[in-house]
Amino acid sequence: MAKYIEHKEVRFTEITDLNGNPIIDRHYRYIGLAGMLCIYESEHRAPGKHFVYFYPNEPYSSEQRWFNTISGELIETGNKIYVETGERYVFEVGNYMSEDDRVLLWLNVFCNWNRRI
Numbered sequence: 001m002a003k004y005i006e007h008k009e010v011r012f013t014e015i016t017d018l019n020g021n022p023i024i025d026r027h028y029r030y031i032g033l034a035g036m037l038c039i040y041e042s043e044h045r046a047p048g049k050h051f052v053y054f055y056p057n058e059p060y061s062s063e064q065r066w067f068n069t070i071s072g073e074l075i076e077t078g079n080k081i082y083v084e085t086g087e088r089y090v091f092e093v094g095n096y097m098s099e100d101d102r103v104l105l106w107l108n109v110f111c112n113w114n115r116r117i
Contacts, residue, residue: 002040005050009102010037010081010091012054018088027067027089030056034096036105037081042071050074052083055109057097064108 011034015023035056042049049071056065072085083089097105 001043002051003043005039005041007036007038008081008091008093009096010035010054010093011096012056012089013092014088014090016088016090018084018086020088023087030054030065030067033057036109037091038109039074046071050083051085052089054091055105057101057105059101059104066109 011032012027012030014031015025015027017023033056035054038053038055040051040053042051050073051069051071052074053066053068058065069083069087069089070085072083075082075084079093081091081093083091
């Protein structure tokens with residue numbers, strides 16, 4: 001089981017390899033989207049390492065999309081969060097959603113969480 005740390009409102013800005021070269025994979029379609037980043041700490045597979053789930057704000061979508069990373073290093077610098085796993089995921093922290101969208105996203109994520117476990 002993982003330990004929930006916190007969640008933040010973010011925009012997913014890029015995914016690169018650790019040398020800074022852009023990666024175009026399934027995560028690429030999320031670049032530029034605002035949403036909720038849920039941060040967890042691994043307690044068993046990789047103790048002390050962190051992983052995240054990103055839920056984009058898509059209020060007019062019929063289903064809630066998401067992606068998660070594997071465990072790695074979590075680095076927070078200013079308003080940026082970096083998750084380094086072998087790839088580097090970059091998120092900018094900010095107020096990107098309306099209050100109504102924020103509440104709707106929260107409900108979509110946590111009311112449907114059991115489908116992701």
